[in-house]
Amino acid sequence: MNTVFEPSLLFISENDWANPAIRDRFILHLLDNIKNIYEYSICNVYWSQRYEELLWNHPQLPPWRVDRDWKIILIPQIYKYLSQLQLYVNDQDLLIDSCNVTPNMGCRHSRTEALEHFLQLIHLMRIRNEEIFVSLGIENKEDYLFSCKCHPEILKTIFIRNSLDWLKYIDLEEKLWGTLKDSEKFNMAIEITSIKTFEKGKKDFKYQFMCSDKFRESIIEEREHRGKILFSITKRLLLTEAEAVKDAGLQDESIKSQDNTRRFRVTKSVRIHYIYSGEGKIIFTEYLPEGKHDEGLS
Numbered sequence: 651m652n653t654v655f656e657p658s659l660l661f662i663s664e665n666d667w668a669n670p671a672i673r674d675r676f677i678l679h680l681l682d683n684i685k686n687i688y689e690y691s692i693c694n695v696y697w698s699q700r701y702e703e704l705l706w707n708h709p710q711l712p713p714w715r716v717d718r719d720w721k722i723i724l725i726p727q728i729y730k731y732l733s734q735l736q737l738y739v740n741d742q743d744l745l746i747d748s749c750n751v752t753p754n755m756g757c758r759h760s761r762t763e764a765l766e767h768f769l770q771l772i773h774l775m776r777i778r779n780e781e782i783f784v785s786l787g788i789e790n791k792e793d794y795l796f797s798c799k800c801h802p803e804i805l806k807t808i809f810i811r812n813s814l815d816w817l818k819y820i821d822l823e824e825k826l827w828g829t830l831k832d833s834e835k836f837n838m839a840i841e842i843t844s845i846k847t848f849e850k851g852k853k854d855f856k857y858q859f860m861c862s863d864k865f866r867e868s869i870i871e872e873r874e875h876r877g878k879i880l881f882s883i884t885k886r887l888l889l890t891e892a893e894a895v896k897d898a899g900l901q902d903e904s905i906k907s908q909d910n911t912r913r914f915r916v917t918k919s920v921r922i923h924y925i926y927s928g929e930g931k932i933i934f935t936e937y938l939p940e941g942k943h944d945e946g947l948s
């Protein structure tokens with residue numbers, strides 16, 4: 651599943667550009683969207699020669715390409731990410747027909763040709779019957795319906811309104827798993843699970859956490875219970891000790907023979923061990939996969 655960029659993600663009017671608050675929101679929204687798609691290998695961006703021309707070769711350049719200071723900052727970044735994400739469609743295929751959109755999409759950037767082109771691109775997706783992410787600019791927030799006379803089926807669309815929406819579509823268990831040796835990536839995987847599964851953010855964690863090297867290495871080896879590992883670690887961090895003890899899934903408990911070490915369940919026969927490290931801090935010390943003996947388990 652890939653994405654199509656709605657033009658107000660890429661284009662901004664001179665007036666809006668002159669307003670620093672709107673300009674900054676536009677830039678951040680554009681860069682964060684492109685970076686998230688790229689860094690987490692979520693999908694490709696459907697692209698065409700026409701879009702390429704409108705963005706890079708059109709006589710009327712977008713203001714972020716004219717403004718000298720911004721140009722130096724933005725162009726290399728946009729180019730770097732976008733060039734690796736682009737998936738070109740054949741421009742001839744776009745001329746067949748176009749879609750209508752309800753409600754109307756805002757076009758403050760006044761690049762009406764870009765909007766027309768976008769609706770042709772959407773129509774091509776209808777012809778191909780492809781489900782797509784539609785990456786919206788900040789001025790367009792609705793649930794849009796695309797229709798045409800020639801295709802009765804409803805086009806399946808997921809609207810991306812905020813760059814954080816992409817986090818829901820990162821494939822943690824496959825694409826990110828191998829990178830979990832890196833503690834930043836590990837923290838990110840836990841935060842994403844928290845947002846996706848529990849609809850809670852980092853600020854809701856009851857603890858800061860660290861992982862021993864041994865712990866991270868044995869997690870990477872795991873094939874079967876990846877989703878459950880992320881789920882149970884995240885849940886543990888969102889609960890107090892008393893809540894984790896009562897939780898039927900985690901069944902958090904101390905291990906009698908090991909000073910200060912506690913454990914909770916990933917599955918009935920898989921455990922994670924941890925210790926506290928000062929106030930509000932947890933260190934995950936050991937992952938005990940299926941078949942590895944853990945004291946007191948039948």
Ligand SMILES: [Zn+2]
Nearest residue numbers: 798799800801
């Ligand atoms: Zn059609």
